[in-house]
Amino acid sequence: MLEAIRRGQLREPEKLAAFIQGTARNLINNFLRVRSRRSECELPDAELSGGDLAEEVELAERQRLVRGEIEACSNEDRQILECSLVEGMPLAEIATRLGISHDAVRARKSRLLKRIIKKIADMSQKPFP
Numbered sequence: 001m002l003e004a005i006r007r008g009q010l011r012e013p014e015k016l017a018a019f020i021q022g023t024a025r026n027l028i029n030n031f032l033r034v035r036s037r038r039s040e041c042e043l044p045d046a047e048l049s050g051g052d053l054a055e056e057v058e059l060a061e062r063q064r065l066v067r068g069e070i071e072a073c074s075n076e077d078r079q080i081l082e083c084s085l086v087e088g089m090p091l092a093e094i095a096t097r098l099g100i101s102h103d104a105v106r107a108r109k110s111r112l113l114k115r116i117i118k119k120i121a122d123m124s125q126k127p128f129p
Contacts, residue, residue, distance in 0.1 A: 062120050069116045076100075080109050 010016065070078055076098060083089040083097065091109070095102040 061123060065119050065123060066116055069112075069119055073112060077108055077112055080105055081112060084109055 005016075070081060073081070079098060080094055083094045084091065089097075091105045092102050095105045098105070
């Protein structure tokens, strides 16, 4: 075909664009078809052995429940949980920081944790939809 064009022997020049477009489309389709048949890369064995999906879903649901409970707390209760559980501060230091008694901090933390644990326990007893 190219040789015929170079020598000026093209019979129907008005159909050249359609011919080139069709040839390009066929080449692209063949390339995509071959590429989809072969794997792009090998996955290591560790990636092939996925975890237990039910456990992952349950963990995500627990995390959602805990976040929801923490968001529903007052700002001061959130600070108690954050200082105690995240920063590892002693309750006496949290009490001093917040300007409340040590007993109040201990009671509030205990009440908050019991409420969150009860929500998670209730969720675990519900049948999975």
